[in-house]
Amino acid sequence: MAKSSDQIERELELKRQQLHTHTDRLRERVAEDLHGMRGQTQAEVEAYKDKARGYLNEAEEAATSHPWLTLVAGLGLGVALGISSPSLGGRHNGGTAASNGPPEQKDDGESVVSRGLGLLLGAAAEPLMNEVRDQLSGPIEEIKSTVQQSVSQLVHEITGTGDGTDHRQKVRDHVAA
Numbered sequence: 001m002a003k004s005s006d007q008i009e010r011e012l013e014l015k016r017q018q019l020h021t022h023t024d025r026l027r028e029r030v031a032e033d034l035h036g037m038r039g040q041t042q043a044e045v046e047a048y049k050d051k052a053r054g055y056l057n058e059a060e061e062a063a064t065s066h067p068w069l070t071l072v073a074g075l076g077l078g079v080a081l082g083i084s085s086p087s088l089g090g091r092h093n094g095g096t097a098a099s100n101g102p103p104e105q106k107d108d109g110e111s112v113v114s115r116g117l118g119l120l121l122g123a124a125a126e127p128l129m130n131e132v133r134d135q136l137s138g139p140i141e142e143i144k145s146t147v148q149q150s151v152s153q154l155v156h157e158i159t160g161t162g163d164g165t166d167h168r169q170k171v172r173d174h175v176a177a
Contacts, residue, residue, distance in 0.1 A: 055139050076125030079118050
């Protein structure tokens with residue numbers, strides 16, 4: 001026996017209600033997931049901010065306890081920027097003297113005293129830069145590792161490919177190679 005139009009309409013209305021119920025549940029789940037992810041992301045960002053503040057405090061303490069070292073570092077950085085910047089007396093033509101005659105006749109505004117001071121500060125800045133590099137290498141590696149793990153976990157959570165331990169091991173093996 002064929003269904004009446006009233007029965008078909010009731011069935012359609014029931015299907016619509018079920019569909020609306022399913023879509024409402026899905027929207028709620030997505031909203032909860034987004035809220036949770038936002039909270040987790042904000043917590044991680046705050047943790048990174050705290051770490052950065054800690055590193056900044058350590059750098060400030062180091063600068064306070066070693067003022068001469070800080071002064072030399074600033075001076076060395078200024079000289080390095082001055083030498084490398086074309087508008088501040090650096091090489092205007094890429095370091096070649098083809099169009100200006102022989103190199104000994106070339107004058108690009110840099111005096112002998114300036115060149116000597118640059119060489120002297122360059123030699124003095126190397127141990128300083130090594131010390132700064134040694135002090136910062138540990139914290140930078142820690143931040144790098146933490147960011148890599150967080151991003152990897154987030155990607156694996158989004159894509160649903162597990163906890164990402166296999167992928168992290170592959171990345172570590174690749175980086176080590």
